[in-house]
Amino acid sequence: MAETGGGTDEERWKARIGVAHVTVPRWARDAPDRCVYRSNATGTWELYEWDRASDARRRLTDRPHGTALGFLDPAGAWVWWFADTDGDERGVWMRRPFGGDHDEPAVPALGPAHQAGLALGTNGLAVIGTTMTGGTTTTGGTTTTGGTTMTGGTTTSGGTTIHVCRPGTAPRTLYTHPSDAHVGAMSADDTLVAIGHSEHGDSRHKAVRVLRLDGTVVADLWDGAGRGLGGIWDGPGKGLGGMAFSPVPGDNRLLIEHERHSRPEPMILDIATGEQREIALDLPGEVSAAWYQDGSALLIWHTHHARDELYRLDLNTAEAGGLIRLDTPKGVIRGAGTRPDGTVEFAWSSAAHPPVVRSTSGGTVLAPPGPTAPPSVPVTDAWVDGPGGRIHALISRPPGADGPLPCVFEVHGGPIGYDDDAFDPVVAAWVDHGFAVVQVNYRGSTGYGSRWRDAIEGRPGLTELEDIEAVREWAVTSGLAAPKRLVLSGRSWGGYLTLLGLGTRPDNWAVGISTMPVADYFAAYEDEMEALRAYDRSLFGGSPDEVPERYRASSPLTYADHVTAPVLVIAGENDPRCPIRQIDNYVNRLATLGKQHEVYRYDAGHGSLVADERIKQIGATIAFACAHLPG
Known part of the structure; x- marks a missing residue:
């Protein structure tokens, strides 16, 4: 077994899950000493408040399945958090005074729904997005107050409603439409709201609309279909998002x-003049941005080849070389924010080093209680020629181990996610047990430009597997992987690709481990959240009724009779993204066919925020692989 730190293999991998971690704190705009952050110090991810002036910290939420979302209003008076039921992502916003002990429904008049964004203003003002799962279909048209009508496309009736909420008054509808939309941002003077919407029928490439609180449309931007305010671009597939007012x-x-130039980049829209200022930077890869607190500069977040850098861009000298690289180590940055004094706080990790919250002023910002997680091994990069271009893969191997090795292809979710040089307890656990791990940034992944990300449209699943197959062939021919000891494993979209790969390429894999997958795409579409239905329509080019052959070709259930490898399926009872019924359909089909399989069900949603549950799931995957791999 590999040595990657003190203790036994079992102690090390469990400690990486069980030790306490913290996120980058969020602070109130007008009271920056008041912060909220998330931590799993109790074994479950919950919300905490932190008064920097006194260094007083305390836990705010205590729920069996944990709490995923929490925010402060600009004055630091109220903490808001989303209360769903057992991980189903359907619930209501709650709030409590900062420093107080009493929770209350933030907007009692709004019933449980899937959340579609939140923007908080002063004096209790909130703009809240909600979505409801609907079943029937209608033909488009908008009911945006003060807006213009846009037609076309078949949409589901669940749709999105955005509410303006003030204390003591009934919520008022700002926007409602059958398509997928979300609250993006509210201006600091509480007069404007920016939303992302897909009224044009493509939720993967949204448009931006800016509204006054009375519903008047101030600006409309859509870069799809060759259209855009103030310019013309070369066709569809040009999304807008990532909104933040100064x-x-x-x-x-x-x-x-x-x-607009085939990769994510920032621009600034001046609402008063309509001017659009694109921020063109001589940096490879992809670029996003956030504001410095005085509005004079941008924090530039640069992602290239699975690693991140931070820069400060002075907006007054941008054209004259005002880009300054900040001192961050090589690795990945999971969150970052600018403080009023101009320093930047960020969460950093690498594959070898556990996460820590640091400041550009030096030192650790917020340390969790107890010991730190044991380290792991660094990753190496591999570039493999594939059918759609060069594929980037990350390789982790036990120290000193010679190939060919038992090898796990740990497939990322999304699909618009990507694997990077970040600390991953799952990968580290496999390495501890003597496995090499390969992570493939297949077509569909972010981080490699818009065309790479969108290459799966119309043929999802099958395209990604072509890239995974190319890297698999490289891993075998290079001597890294033992061809008869290959494990295909993944979570969410990665779990979907696992089942699809086991059915379409049964001779290539000895074991399959699929966590929270799409397994029967027709049933999944019927039961999933409305936002995901809209996403699927954009991904496939229509609904299952409109393009059934595409859904059938990309559904793992279609190929269940071809599966030969033992399969472990892990599923959440309350998962709104990969619902349990469609997983049961697939598992029941395996049972009818007499296929070797096991099922692990847990009482939560799309993943678990509880450390003990995560340890159980990782332990089950490793035990299953070790029990069924030859040799």
Whole structure:
């Protein structure tokens, strides 16, 4: 077994899950000493508040399945958090005074729903997005107050409603439409709201609309289909998103992420003049941005080849070389924010080093209680020629181990996620047990430009597997992987690709481990959240009724009779993204066919925020692989 730190293999991998971690704190705009952050110090991810002036910290939430979302209002008076039921992502916003002990429904008039964004203003003002799962279909048209009508496309009736909420008054509808939409940002003077919407029928490439609180449309931007305010671009597939108004009241410039040049990049929309200022930077890879607190500069977040860098861009000297690289180590940055004094706080890790929250002023910002997680091994990069271009893969191997090795292809979810040089307890656990791990940034992944990300449209699943197969062939021919001891494993979209790969390429894999997968795409579409239905329509080019042959070709259930490898399926009882019924359909089909399989069900949603549950799941995957791999 591999040595990657003190203790036995069993102690090390469990400690990486069980030790306490913290996220980058969020602070109140007008009271920056008041912060909230998330931590798993109790074994479950919960919300904590932190008063920097006194260094007082305390836990705010205590729920069996944990709490995923929490925010402070600009004054630091109220902490808001989303209360769903057993991980099903359907619930209501709760709030409590900072420093107080009493929780209350933030907007009692709004019933449980899937959340579609939250923007908090002063004096209790909130703009809240909600979605409801609907079943029937209608033909488009918008009911945006003060907006213009846009037609076309078949959409589901669940749709999105955005509410303006003030204490003591009934919520007022700002926007409602059958398509997928979300709240993006509210201006610092509480007069404007930016939303992302897909009224044009493509939720993967949203448009941006800016509204006054009375519903009047101030700006409309859509870069798809060759259209855009103030310019013309070369066709569809040009999404807009990542919205944030300047933090300075009265400065209503809106920061937007665009992809007019085939990759995500920032631009600034001046609401007063309509001017769009694209921020063109001589950096490879992809670029996003956030505001510095005085509005004079941008924090540039640069992602290239699975690693991140931070820069400060002075907006007054941008054209004259005002880009300054900040001192961050090589690795991945999971969250970052600018403080009023100009320093930047960020969460950093690498494959070998556990995460820590640091500041550009030096030192650790927020340390969790107890010991740190044991380290792991660094990753190496591999570039493999594939059918759609060069494929980037990350390789982790036990120290000193010679190939060919038992090898796990740990497939990322999304699909618009990507694997990177970040600390991953799952990968580290496999390495501890003597496995090499391969992570493939297949077509569909972010981080490699818009065309790479969108190459799976119309043929999802099958395209990604072509890239995984190319890297698998490289791993075998290079001597890294033992061809008869290959494990295909993944979570969410990675779990979907696992089942699809086991059915379409049964001779290539000795074991399959699929966690929270799409397994029967027709049933999944019927039961999943409305936002995901809209996403699927954009991905496939229509609904299952409109393009059934595409869904059938990309559904793992279609190929269940071809599966030969033993399969472990892990599923959440309350998962709204990969619902349990469609997983049961697949598992029951395996049972009818007499296929070797096991099922692990847990009482939560799309993943678990509880350390003990995660340890059980990782332990089950490793035990299953070790029990069924030859040799």
